Amino acid sequence: MHGNPVPPHPIWQTGEPALRSTPAMPMDRPIFSAILLAMAGLSLSWWGGQLILLAGSPYYLLAGVALLASAYLLITRRTAGYWVYGMLLAATAAWAIYEVGSDFWGLVARLAAPLVLGAFISLAPLARHYGRSRVAGATLFIFALLVGSVLIATRDTAPVDAVDYAFATEGSDWTTYAGEIGASRHAALAQITPANIGALKPAWTYRTGDMPGPADAMTGWTFESTPLKVGNRLFLCTAHSQIHAVDADTGRRLWIYEPKAAFDWVPLRACRGVGYYQSPPRPDAPSSPCAERIIAPILDGRVVAVDAATGRPCPDFGKNGVIDLREGLGPVRPGYYHSTSGPLVIGDRFVIGANVLDGAEIGEPSGVIRAFDVRTGKLDWAWDLAATGDARQPYSRGTPNAWAPLTADPVMGLVYIPLGNPTPDFFGARRSAAMERYGSSLVALDIATGKPRWSFQTIHHDLWDQDLPAQPTLFELATPRGRVPALVQPTKRGELFVLDRRTGKPLAAVAERPAPRGAAAGDFTAPTQPYSTGMPSLLGPRLREASAWGITPIDQLLCRIRFRQLRYEGPLTPPSVGGSLSYPGSAGVVSWGGVSIDPRRDLLVVNSVHSPFVTRLIPRAAADRNGMSTPPNSVPTGGSRGSSEAKQVGAMAAMPQVGTPYAAQAVPFLSPLKIPCIAPPWGRITAIDLKKRRVVWEKPFGTSRDTGPLGLRTGLPLPIGVPSAGGPITTASGITFIAAAQDRYLRAFDTKTGAELWRGRLPAGAQATPMTYVSAASGRQFVVVAAGGHAGLNTAPGDYVVAFALPRRR
Numbered sequence: 001m002h003g004n005p006v007p008p009h010p011i012w013q014t015g016e017p018a019l020r021s022t023p024a025m026p027m028d029r030p031i032f033s034a035i036l037l038a039m040a041g042l043s044l045s046w047w048g049g050q051l052i053l054l055a056g057s058p059y060y061l062l063a064g065v066a067l068l069a070s071a072y073l074l075i076t077r078r079t080a081g082y083w084v085y086g087m088l089l090a091a092t093a094a095w096a097i098y099e100v101g102s103d104f105w106g107l108v109a110r111l112a113a114p115l116v117l118g119a120f121i122s123l124a125p126l127a128r129h130y131g132r133s134r135v136a137g138a139t140l141f142i143f144a145l146l147v148g149s150v151l152i153a154t155r156d157t158a159p160v161d162a163v164d165y166a167f168a169t170e171g172s173d174w175t176t177y178a179g180e181i182g183a184s185r186h187a188a189l190a191q192i193t194p195a196n197i198g199a200l201k202p203a204w205t206y207r208t209g210d211m212p213g214p215a216d217a218m219t220g221w222t223f224e225s226t227p228l229k230v231g232n233r234l235f236l237c238t239a240h241s242q243i244h245a246v247d248a249d250t251g252r253r254l255w256i257y258e259p260k261a262a263f264d265w266v267p268l269r270a271c272r273g274v275g276y277y278q279s280p281p282r283p284d285a286p287s288s289p290c291a292e293r294i295i296a297p298i299l300d301g302r303v304v305a306v307d308a309a310t311g312r313p314c315p316d317f318g319k320n321g322v323i324d325l326r327e328g329l330g331p332v333r334p335g336y337y338h339s340t341s342g343p344l345v346i347g348d349r350f351v352i353g354a355n356v357l358d359g360a361e362i363g364e365p366s367g368v369i370r371a372f373d374v375r376t377g378k379l380d381w382a383w384d385l386a387a388t389g390d391a392r393q394p395y396s397r398g399t400p401n402a403w404a405p406l407t408a409d410p411v412m413g414l415v416y417i418p419l420g421n422p423t424p425d426f427f428g429a430r431r432s433a434a435m436e437r438y439g440s441s442l443v444a445l446d447i448a449t450g451k452p453r454w455s456f457q458t459i460h461h462d463l464w465d466q467d468l469p470a471q472p473t474l475f476e477l478a479t480p481r482g483r484v485p486a487l488v489q490p491t492k493r494g495e496l497f498v499l500d501r502r503t504g505k506p507l508a509a510v511a512e513r514p515a516p517r518g519a520a521a522g523d524f525t526a527p528t529q530p531y532s533t534g535m536p537s538l539l540g541p542r543l544r545e546a547s548a549w550g551i552t553p554i555d556q557l558l559c560r561i562r563f564r565q566l567r568y569e570g571p572l573t574p575p576s577v578g579g580s581l582s583y584p585g586s587a588g589v590v591s592w593g594g595v596s597i598d599p600r601r602d603l604l605v606v607n608s609v610h611s612p613f614v615t616r617l618i619p620r621a622a623a624d625r626n627g628m629s630t631p632p633n634s635v636p637t638g639g640s641r642g643s644s645e646a647k648q649v650g651a652m653a654a655m656p657q658v659g660t661p662y663a664a665q666a667v668p669f670l671s672p673l674k675i676p677c678i679a680p681p682w683g684r685i686t687a688i689d690l691k692k693r694r695v696v697w698e699k700p701f702g703t704s705r706d707t708g709p710l711g712l713r714t715g716l717p718l719p720i721g722v723p724s725a726g727g728p729i730t731t732a733s734g735i736t737f738i739a740a741a742q743d744r745y746l747r748a749f750d751t752k753t754g755a756e757l758w759r760g761r762l763p764a765g766a767q768a769t770p771m772t773y774v775s776a777a778s779g780r781q782f783v784v785v786a787a788g789g790h791a792g793l794n795t796a797p798g799d800y801v802v803a804f805a806l807p808r809r810r
Contacts, residue, residue, distance in 0.1 A: 041067030204251030223788020353402030359655025367401030420467030492588030508534030585613030593727025681721020697754030702741025765795025
């Protein structure tokens with residue numbers, strides 16, 4: 001009656017013709033399923049053919065043909081359409097394992113969408129056999145089980161009852177941006193421990209009142225400050241250069257200084273920290289105003305000194321408490337020169353660099369490094385790397401600048417300067433010999449004179465904007481000959497260079513390796529580049545086509561096509577007119593957050609970002625036609641431009657590079673869904689044993705809760721690893737605290753094992769480095785972080801400073 005016999009499987013035993021292997025297959029919705037398969041098949045076939053023409057994988061074209069065949073069979077009501085799709089699923093699984101092995105996110109990208117589509121087209125025949133209600137119920141149950149598993153795996157740590165803890169006194173203050181002048185980002189505090197951290201909760205929240213306005217939305221506005229703690233006061237700065245003093249125990253505002261500066265055109269609005277100075281006590285003299293003072297940068301290129309007790313400008317400093325860093329630079333357009341990192345106070349002087357606008361033109365303001373008397377504001381010395389003998393004004397233009405924080409060793413009399421590359425960034429043929437020598441180098445200057453003692457170059461003839469993004473961290477390296485004074489310099493490249501801080505000689509092996517050649521016409525590349533072979537690299541393996549990633553096969557395929565179209569010959573592939581894939585990108589693997597070193601455990605902890613960039617050179621004639629050859633702001637000092645210029649340069653996608661044969665463009669390598677075109681994790685946190693020089697643990701850092709495709713917030717806390725800005729700190733109790741990631745959490749990890757111990761939800765994005773201290777008033781250890789968002793990471797803006805602590809002792 002039913003024709004040929006069918007295999008003895010339960011789904012076939014009903015006698016329903018919908019699943020019999022006969023030509024006729026009456027179904028409820030075969031046409032709709034067939035249309036879905038046909039649309040997917042046409043897309044994969046078209047773009048898969050293009051990928052084959054680029055010598056790429058044939059899978060997508062073959063998969064597209066199989067989908068079209070399945071669609072044809074279904075629309076003609078043949079059960080063979082299901083068999084074809086099933087065989088495609090099996091082949092896809094084999095291909096996925098061949099390409100990525102057991103990598104979870106790689107398998108998800110290749111298998112999730114085909115499985116979901118297969119489940120959808122199978123619902124109708126399954127429902128015919130088992131009943132619609134039972135199939136729907138089973139589907140919902142499986143979905144709820146999967147979602148529940150994810151939520152349980154990524155849930156917030158549950159609070160526990162308060163526990164007793166000891167009063168701590170060591171390391172009670174946090175007196176520089178990185179805790180102390182050697183930038184360890186380590187606190188000798190142990191009140192908060194892995195055993196009691198579950199009781200950590202918000203103690204107070206402070207609102208600065210400094211929020212982004214309309215102009216800030218088109219620029220790089222961000223609240224990145226790490227407060228200082230001295231006595232029972234916190235001192236911090238905001239994106240618009242306000243200085244705040246806050247009670248360290250209660251979060252109550254003590255005073256606020258408003259700089260009254262014009263910010264009409266500043267493409268990067270940020271202040272990461274301030275400096276603190278206290279005059280030596282004199283028993284024979286009463287305390288005078290400004291005996292304690294805060295030194296802070298202002299976004300218009302000035303520096304102010306205010307009384308730490310009142311917030312009033314110090315009258316003995318400069319002119320009414322202010323000095324102008326633009327003096328001696330020659331013409332300076334608004335927005336081209338200002339300090340985003342606070343000054344480093346060393347004895348009775350402070351040393352400061354500046355942020356110079358990227359990619360604008362030849363001959364931008366000098367990157368001169370200067371030291372000033374912290375009491376009077378008078379210039380003590382200046383290091384102009386391109387000058388001969390003593391630095392003379394006006395300082396040499398276009399020289400590398402130091403926008404990251406600085407580090408010092410007062411015992412050795414050295415201050416360490418992490419330099420950037422000369423401007424403009426992506427064409428270097430017109431750089432001087434001094435620029436070539438010092439560009440992207442760590443330089444040790446004599447604190448007393450400003451004369452260079454030694455330098456170490458981390459990249460030769462930098463054409464990739466791979467400037468040194470973070471201060472070096474000083475530590476004592478264990479060697480067979482005993483402890484040696486060392487430092488580690490993190491780089492955007494993900495290389496960690498370990499040097500003898502007395503001489504600049506490598507303490508971990510450094511090798512010169514051949515580098516890709518073939519710079520743009522008129523430029524050149526260095527034949528070799530330095531690699532820190534004695535330390536683990538944070539970059540990861542070289543990219544390949546299989547590294548391309550997407551939520552669906554379509555956007556993954558488009559990323560593969562783009563990968564094949566771009567020039568890529570490994571790290572430091574030169575920029576090109578046709579477009580080059582730069583990995584690491586100009587945003588770096590490590591950024592200004594730097595590293596933390598736990599000296600007791602000899603562990604270095606660092607967070608990293610993994611997102612390639614597409615770098616393109618635009619010939620000058622084409623740049624002229626497209627309006628890209630005008631300097632971003634041509635108004636002289638004191639003027640302003642409208643918001644259109646701020647929008648153009650704030651995005652930093654197009655850089656005119658006036659005075660060179662090319663404009664430049666550097667943008668993240670993103671899919672059409674605005675997610676990175678390489679597989680996650682896009683953010684990691686890593687611990688490295690400094691004795692054995694190996695990775696102890698590494699894990700994805702951050703979840704997708706507050707981010708997602710097309711910039712939408714998914715609310716799904718998948719532990720995918722997301723980009724971050726900010727760095728870690730460690731404590732003597734073995735805890736690493738870090739915020740930084742795109743999701744709004746302050747996290748605590750076990751420094752030794754990497755286990756996540758706790759996380760606290762924040763009211764906004766926290767792209768800042770936390771700090772910790774003990775309050776003299778209550779004896780409680782606080783962990784404090786600024787939560788204000790970051791325009792570049794699309795995190796929620798805010799004006800919050802949040803302090804966490806254990807409950808008060810009963």
